[in-house]
Amino acid sequence: MVPGLIIVCGSINVTVDSVYLTDATGDAFIFGASNGFRYREQNKSYNKNVVLKNSVLNASRRNNISITDGEHLIVENCTIKNAGNGNNIYDSNDNKIVSSAGIAPKVGVDIEPFRGYDSNGNFINFEIVDDVIIRGCTFTSNNISSFINYSGKNVIFENNFSDHNVGASYDDGTKFLNNTLVASEKNRSTSGISLGTFILDVYGVPTQLSKYSQAIGNTIEGFEKGIQVKGDNSIVKDNVIKDFNYGIELKAANYALIENNTLESNKASSHGITHRGDSGKDIKFTNVNIKVPRTPIYFSNFNKTTSNTLIFDACTFESEQGYDVFFEDTDNVTIKNSLFTNTAIKQSNCINFIEYGNTYN
Template structure:
């Protein structure tokens, strides 16, 4: 392949800051000449080159058509010590390298330095909305196709190190939309941009891989201050720009002020295999995969993986969060929006007041096969949410509770393994099914609370749970008329407490098929007790002591009315109210 080594003297290219206009013009003439002659590659030797990166002929968009304007069908290879410095200016926008509506461009190697620390932020003319000066770019990919940016070291831009955006706008009649397509950013060092290190606003088929992305937004930066921001422009449910099919893989993120990656509003975004010290978010994005990332902090701040909600005009996020390792954050995974699957993640060493797996104002969320350990805060929490499932998670060591459900509807806790926690599951003002869980609190080093508890505002179905050696109530709840309580087929073994199942208040509850064994070191205890209930059905339970100490009573309903105590297998005498119906109970 023919390569042309740029002749800096021939084109009047200088290393003098006072010659920036001439240097910029020289680069532009040299690139056009190389393409015209037919050189597919141009090599830029080492040197410091000052670039006039502002298009002074465009008052509204000085970042467009600015700086070094890269033609199509060219590969630009820069010496590792070829450094392009943006001349300090007062413009709200600039581009050191501008890649407009061209095709087949590669930029490889070299350094680009913005001028954010020398920038004059006082000037913006009549454009009040531009006063933030956040449109200064190292490389501006604007409606181009087939672009590779490889091994470039970019830092200190007033806006972004790299911008990937579209020409024109979607869904309007007066312009044609031409997104940047097939863009690859790899093996680059991107540091200290004042806003984001990379923004993708109007790009399709964008690959961002094996880069070091650091310190976006430091030193009084400009929002949003993300390592990578995937964010199109729209109003309501109308998109004017769309980021689509963006793959972010095997990058290292460190020191970015707000988040490492945010898919604020993109489509088909994959964030896979990255190392991060800050949050990754699916935002309002649609069809996002966050997989196999390692997220580690040392200060127990921030939430590792987050979301914001559902984009206007859509039913759900369709987000998948899987196989991530999270350590040392405040909280683990916080789900907002709808249609989100969270599976196979490992979460450890969070702050004492953090939550490992959480929803807020979310719908149709599945948490399955996750592991939480060495975390003393809450492990699972659904708040103001509906259609949420916690299934087959391993939850070990909470000082608060393993599962908390508040103000939520149709929540299922199924087949979770809870160990060494102060409390198992707490249900408040919610409709919840607690099914087939192992709630083993025996190894908790101090006094425990309840294995499963619910309040007066809840409807509960508690079935097939295994609760070994409870020292406090295994299942406790309060209820009122109109609420449903069904406690069925739970296995409570070697109880040390006085009352394994205790329900206060409400009507027509069902407590059936439970197997309760006592192994106390003193006489006393009631296997099942109700208080102030009306019409409870207590049937086919097994209650007995495996030690030599007797119970006060296996079933106590004398403080309730109209209980139906039927077909239970019991050791000891029933304590019934005169309004109760008692039949077919079998002493053992």
């Protein structure tokens, strides 16, 4: 196990309140496994009902908080900052000198139970993280990310402030709710929220293991991309996205519902919703309001080999520079009951392209 200032493992009904943890050589706080991995028959004790609250976790060399095993875990009202910072030092022969510089993953909170295979190729949850709430926390100046959920289940990230990106992949049921994400100058090239993807060959069948993620009620400002939508069965709803280059980007997204979002940016190169290079299935946009200098919508090579649908209903599109709402090599598109201001639809090599009930200003 990675060295930690406080490690809670195999424990039930634990509360850690009002601690200050700083300058850990590894992690500041670990929710960990007990006596080896949980899958072993002899290891039946694991974390349940553990709370960390009202605390400061600062300047850990690795992660400020790692969550690798447990159920019903809460982190609330904490300040989580400066994880994984510092530069490596090298000698004259370009060999790295041992120092206090950060080491991967360099994240504010990292949820990463170990999943893998036994010697017979059977999938095993060596560790399990299920039912986690991260709420009311402030994340600043963490190196790679404020928060990553990699393979946790039923995780809620709500009412937090972050100056860096947050995301999930290899996950099941992550919810990003009512957070305020404002990119620092250093972090403007990242995505505000990433709903992840993880496609694995399961008995010869490519299988998407990232599913049922949600981004609801968030305010996202100043990132290169506001929200990346990937994985299966995502919901993106009631978000306000500002000051971006790309408001929402779809990539390998299937069965997504995107509704009641506002995308507005004054950056000269801003685009609203984009999709490039990866197919997807059955995406519906409802009441999405876009005002950007350039392209409100750009879809390329989407649904080209499938019978799945791409629907825009009751949306508003405005381009300050007069760029088109553009589709190419994208089939089975319906745009209806929508308002176009200083923009119009342009499509190229699209089959079964339907529009009706739209208004053009």
